[in-house]
Amino acid sequence: MKSKIVIFVAIVMLIAIMGYMAWDLFLSAPPEAKNPWEYKLSDLKRVDSSIPNYIEMKPFKPEMEEVHGVDVDMSGTIYVVGKNRVEIFSRDGNLKNSFPISGIGTCITMRNQLIYVGILDHIELFNISGDRIKRWKRTAPGSVITSIAVNGNDVFLADAGNKMVYRYTAEGKLLNRIGQKDTVQNIPGFVIPSPYFDLAIGKDRTLWVVNPGRHSFEHYTMEGHLLNSWGSASNSTADFCGCCNPTNFTLLNDGSFVTSEKGIERIKIYSNEGVYRELVATPEMFAEGVKGLDLAVDPQGRILVLDPAKNQVRVFVRK
Amino acid sequence: MPTRRVFLQNLIRGGILAGLGLLTGSLVFRSRKGGTCRLNISCNVCSKNGSCTLVPAFETRQFVWQLDPSKCIQCGRCATECVRTPSAVKCVHVYAMCGYCDLCGGYFKPDTKTLNTGAENQLCPTSAIKRSFIEDPFFEYTIDENLCIGCGKCVKGCGAFGNGSLQLQIRHHLCDNCNECAIARKCPAGAFSRIPATSPYLLRGFGKQPLSGDKPGEPESF
Amino acid sequence: MFRISREFWLLLLLMLLAGSSFAIQRFPRPEFETGYQQPDTMLPGPRAEIMAVVDLAVLILALSAVSWMVLKKRSRKGVFWVSMFSLVYFGFYREGCICAVGSVQNVTLALFDQTYPIPLTVLAFFIIPLIFTLFFGRTFCAGVCPFGAMQDLVAFRPKTINSKVDAALGMIPYLYLGLAVLFAATGTDFVICRYDPFVGIFRLNTGFSMLLFAAILLLTGIFIARPYCRYLCPYGVLLNWISRFSYRHMTITPAECINCRLCENSCPYGAIKIPNSVKYAETRRRRVRKLMFITLLIPFLMVGGGWAGSRLQETFAGVNRTVKLAKELLVSDQNGQDIESFEIKAFRSSGKPLTEVYQEARIILHRFLIGGWILGAFLGLTTGLMVAGKLLENHQSDYVPDKGACLSCARCTDYCPVMRNTMPTELNHKA
Numbered sequence: 001m002k003s004k005i006v007i008f009v010a011i012v013m014l015i016a017i018m019g020y021m022a023w024d025l026f027l028s029a030p031p032e033a034k035n036p037w038e039y040k041l042s043d044l045k046r047v048d049s050s051i052p053n054y055i056e057m058k059p060f061k062p063e064m065e066e067v068h069g070v071d072v073d074m075s076g077t078i079y080v081v082g083k084n085r086v087e088i089f090s091r092d093g094n095l096k097n098s099f100p101i102s103g104i105g106t107c108i109t110m111r112n113q114l115i116y117v118g119i120l121d122h123i124e125l126f127n128i129s130g131d132r133i134k135r136w137k138r139t140a141p142g143s144v145i146t147s148i149a150v151n152g153n154d155v156f157l158a159d160a161g162n163k164m165v166y167r168y169t170a171e172g173k174l175l176n177r178i179g180q181k182d183t184v185q186n187i188p189g190f191v192i193p194s195p196y197f198d199l200a201i202g203k204d205r206t207l208w209v210v211n212p213g214r215h216s217f218e219h220y221t222m223e224g225h226l227l228n229s230w231g232s233a234s235n236s237t238a239d240f241c242g243c244c245n246p247t248n249f250t251l252l253n254d255g256s257f258v259t260s261e262k263g264i265e266r267i268k269i270y271s272n273e274g275v276y277r278e279l280v281a282t283p284e285m286f287a288e289g290v291k292g293l294d295l296a297v298d299p300q301g302r303i304l305v306l307d308p309a310k311n312q313v314r315v316f317v318r319k
Numbered sequence: 320m321p322t323r324r325v326f327l328q329n330l331i332r333g334g335i336l337a338g339l340g341l342l343t344g345s346l347v348f349r350s351r352k353g354g355t356c357r358l359n360i361s362c363n364v365c366s367k368n369g370s371c372t373l374v375p376a377f378e379t380r381q382f383v384w385q386l387d388p389s390k391c392i393q394c395g396r397c398a399t400e401c402v403r404t405p406s407a408v409k410c411v412h413v414y415a416m417c418g419y420c421d422l423c424g425g426y427f428k429p430d431t432k433t434l435n436t437g438a439e440n441q442l443c444p445t446s447a448i449k450r451s452f453i454e455d456p457f458f459e460y461t462i463d464e465n466l467c468i469g470c471g472k473c474v475k476g477c478g479a480f481g482n483g484s485l486q487l488q489i490r491h492h493l494c495d496n497c498n499e500c501a502i503a504r505k506c507p508a509g510a511f512s513r514i515p516a517t518s519p520y521l522l523r524g525f526g527k528q529p530l531s532g533d534k535p536g537e538p539e540s541f
Numbered sequence: 542m543f544r545i546s547r548e549f550w551l552l553l554l555l556m557l558l559a560g561s562s563f564a565i566q567r568f569p570r571p572e573f574e575t576g577y578q579q580p581d582t583m584l585p586g587p588r589a590e591i592m593a594v595v596d597l598a599v600l601i602l603a604l605s606a607v608s609w610m611v612l613k614k615r616s617r618k619g620v621f622w623v624s625m626f627s628l629v630y631f632g633f634y635r636e637g638c639i640c641a642v643g644s645v646q647n648v649t650l651a652l653f654d655q656t657y658p659i660p661l662t663v664l665a666f667f668i669i670p671l672i673f674t675l676f677f678g679r680t681f682c683a684g685v686c687p688f689g690a691m692q693d694l695v696a697f698r699p700k701t702i703n704s705k706v707d708a709a710l711g712m713i714p715y716l717y718l719g720l721a722v723l724f725a726a727t728g729t730d731f732v733i734c735r736y737d738p739f740v741g742i743f744r745l746n747t748g749f750s751m752l753l754f755a756a757i758l759l760l761t762g763i764f765i766a767r768p769y770c771r772y773l774c775p776y777g778v779l780l781n782w783i784s785r786f787s788y789r790h791m792t793i794t795p796a797e798c799i800n801c802r803l804c805e806n807s808c809p810y811g812a813i814k815i816p817n818s819v820k821y822a823e824t825r826r827r828r829v830r831k832l833m834f835i836t837l838l839i840p841f842l843m844v845g846g847g848w849a850g851s852r853l854q855e856t857f858a859g860v861n862r863t864v865k866l867a868k869e870l871l872v873s874d875q876n877g878q879d880i881e882s883f884e885i886k887a888f889r890s891s892g893k894p895l896t897e898v899y900q901e902a903r904i905i906l907h908r909f910l911i912g913g914w915i916l917g918a919f920l921g922l923t924t925g926l927m928v929a930g931k932l933l934e935n936h937q938s939d940y941v942p943d944k945g946a947c948l949s950c951a952r953c954t955d956y957c958p959v960m961r962n963t964m965p966t967e968l969n970h971k972a
Contacts, residue, residue, distance in 0.1 A: 011710070011765070014761050016757070017757055017758060020754070021736045025732060030865070030884075033882040037444055037470035041475070044429050191571070193571070213420060242481065243418055243420035244418060289478065289890075328786055332786050335783055339671060346652070380658050381660050381662070382660060383587045402747075403744070403746055419571050453575065490585065498643045498646070498647065499730065499735065507882070507886070508887035513657075522582070
């Protein structure tokens with residue numbers, strides 16, 4: 001009799017085990033969406049969305065796989081470069097022309113009827129129909145060209161790989177280097193932790209260059225003398241966040257700076273003396289983790305923002 | 320006297336042997352797409368992806384589990400789901416990608432006022448990252464694996480604000496190499512896969528492409 | 542003397558190779574002026590490949606040893622010690638993974654998914670025990686499987702289970718095998734590994750629920766000997782079938798059975814077939830009626846089972862992660878989201894289009910439909926055959942092990958008084 005009870009209990013236990021297996025496999029609830037070690041970036045990014053004085057208009061949609069650079073010329077034509085292609089748009093967003101390039105384009109600038117395209121470690125020059133005029137040699141081994149600026153007979157290349165700005169003539173002859181660490185002249189040297197290094201031509205034959213690791217803008221003459229610099233680091237809206245920001249910038253007609261950052265993705269405007277003025281676009285408008293929001297300003301003052309996550313050129317206009 | 324029964328028995332035995340032989344043959348000598356398989360493993364990933372995305376395996380085709388940092392969303396399950404306690408997943412520092420920044424996005428909490436090694440400033444719940452000064456303005460960050468639990472907080476910070484040189488990886492001297500990885504089951508991004516044991520790590524460079532040692536001079540693409 | 546084994550050098554070489562690939566300069570390495578040397582990212586490698594071959598060699602040796610112990614030496618003690626060695630090696634040292642039981646899933650996955658290259662050692666772990674079983678019976682179960690060894694350790698008070706209950710419970714391994722194959726074939730999960738009771742003990746590192754699972758099973762195992770082996774093990778189904786056709790299965794008596802009945806209660810698993818009558822005759826009519834019943838029953842069970850299996854399509858498919866994601870996305874689309882699960886977050890950041898997920902889920906659901914029919918029909922067939930086996934019992938004159946169910950543990954040999962080399966007497970010689 002006792003035997004029978006024992007057998008019965010044992011069999012019940014066995015069936016219970018099988019029942020548990022079936023329940024766990026088919027009926028158990030999905031795992032919780034709670035991460036005990038969550039790092040809430042969204043808290044950092046929360047900004048009152050009514051603050052910006054800019055509204056977004058209809059974007060341009062280039063047809064390439066990846067977009068990396070944008071520029072506007074003096075007539076308002078928009079040039080976009082990305083993976084293996086350059087596309088040219090008219091002011092109202094119609095595709096005017098497009099042509100292939102021999103690699104991944106990282107930056108683009110259009111001046112003097114020539115399109116300067118940075119392709120990883122060197123630049124190539126094209127005319128507006130897309131024929132390649134010239135291919136320049138790379139600046140030095142390990143070069144990564146992240147920005148090009150042209151002013152008359154001077155071509156400036158920002159080389160993030162060698163952490164240097166190079167000045168060339170329009171024919172391609174190297175004139176001088178800018179930004180090399182020099183304790184006598186108080187030039188701190190560029191700290192470039194990630195491949196984002198932008199520059200732009202300023203007023204009176206000067207050059208503005210971002211020093212991303214030091215979160216500052218440095219003002220050089222074209223011969224390489226450091227004039228002044230501004231910029232500070234923190235997560236607040238008035239400063240540059242993270243380890244290396246801003247990633248891109250452009251200058252408005254009055255000399256004020258439009259900057260874009262990664263980490264806390266936002267577009268801001270600073271006065272021509274480096275005082276924070278206002279927000280153009282908040283982090284909510286961008287996909288989390290997007291990097292390389294290249295900027296350009298067209299003659300009407302519209303701010304064009306390249307969005308690599310959405311593969312678009314987004315347009316912001318003052319209210 | 321050999322009967323019909325014995326004959327049938329021998330027939331079935333032969334059938335079983337033949338069946339097992341067929342099974343072995345079909346799984347060992349799989350057809351290779353295009354005949355140019357460089358890997359000797361005949362897995363046909365090339366026919367699925369259009370090109371071979373694996374690295375060579377040894378003859379016994381041993382595979383191990385690994386997670387792909389480019390898919391990882393740092394959900395924290397690597398720390399809780401591993402059958403081992405503490406988890407076999409640890410944060411790995413790819414020094415080659417690190418910017419050595421003063422304000423490290425993976426080390427410091429976002430609202431840190433002074434950049435020092437105080438525990439109250441650190442993101443890491445177990446203070447597993449060690450910060451040491453090298454020269455102005457560079458700091459070295461190393462991970463103490465005995466303390467790291469694989470939660471991914473630093474990975475998220477480094478990925479958002481920095482270069483993404485901190486990546487979660489399964490450490491193979493700790494991993495049991497289960498037939499079905501328990502973390503792989505629960506990973507929301509499906510970042511886990513079996514890769515050849517001869518190349519057991521999947522580290523990602525800029526632009527999320529794999530870091531490999533065979534192209535020294537070329538600059539990294541975006 | 543300290544000797545460095547070949548495996549050590551191989552492991553060291555692998556580690557060095559893995560670690561050295563990051564000595565190369567990569568953008569954007571800062572320029573260090575103080576002579577700081579950037580450290581290499583350490584990448585320790587996994588267990589050396591050669592060790593998997595060593596495992597295979599140990600498997601073959603253990604199988605040979607136990608088969609010899611069972612068939613030649615007929616020694617229960619020998620089988621016991623081989624099984625203890627297997628418990629230590631395959632259980633605690635290798636931590637129960639990779640095992641022959643789980644290899645069923647790997648083989649299934651390899652057959653259905655062209656992109657899964659099955660490691661050759663796993664294939665060997667599947668095939669080799671089957672081959673030994675074809676020649677010598679289920680000696681794998683007796684002396685090599687660590688699960689069996691674990692359960693043997695606790696089988697203090699084995700009780701006899703009623704044969705009908707035993708037959709009913711004996712259907713569960715077929716269900717488990719079918720589900721394991723179904724889930725492996727659809728690339729959903731390895732359920733055998735998921736519900737592996739002893740792996741936590743082997744690892745000496747386990748969560749509470751796993752420990753409880755193992756404890757209950759072992760507790761049951763005190764009174765029902767080898768419960769996992771008899772009523773759960775999916776690999777046991779294959780071993781059972783193959784063992785029935787084995788060339789040289791173990792016998793209780795080394796020569797002729799003298800019907801002394803001493804072995805009757807010696808088998809803790811109830812695997813001994815007992816003689817059922819001196820003269821047993823069934824009228825032809827009854828037999829024909831039974832056969833007709835069986836001929837009708839089996840197709841009925843197969844169709845019924847297949848239909849039931851197809852009805853369970855959604856339940857089965859719900860285990861698959863793609864189907865789960867598709868369901869979640871569907872629900873969140875309709876209701877709007879309050880808290881987004883990680884699965885949805887990851888999906889959104891992957892950039893995959895919604896339609897692709899739905900399409901994949903649909904294909905998988907369809908595979909589960911077909912799989913459900915096949916699983917159900919398979920279970921119907923096996924249940925029908927089991928019933929047929931019970932109905933059509935044959936005349937049994939000697940005490941012999943049930944070739945399918947006998948685990949070749951050799952306990953019964955200790956009870957048999959017959960000496961080897963006994964000449965068969967006229968009396969025992971049956972036609």
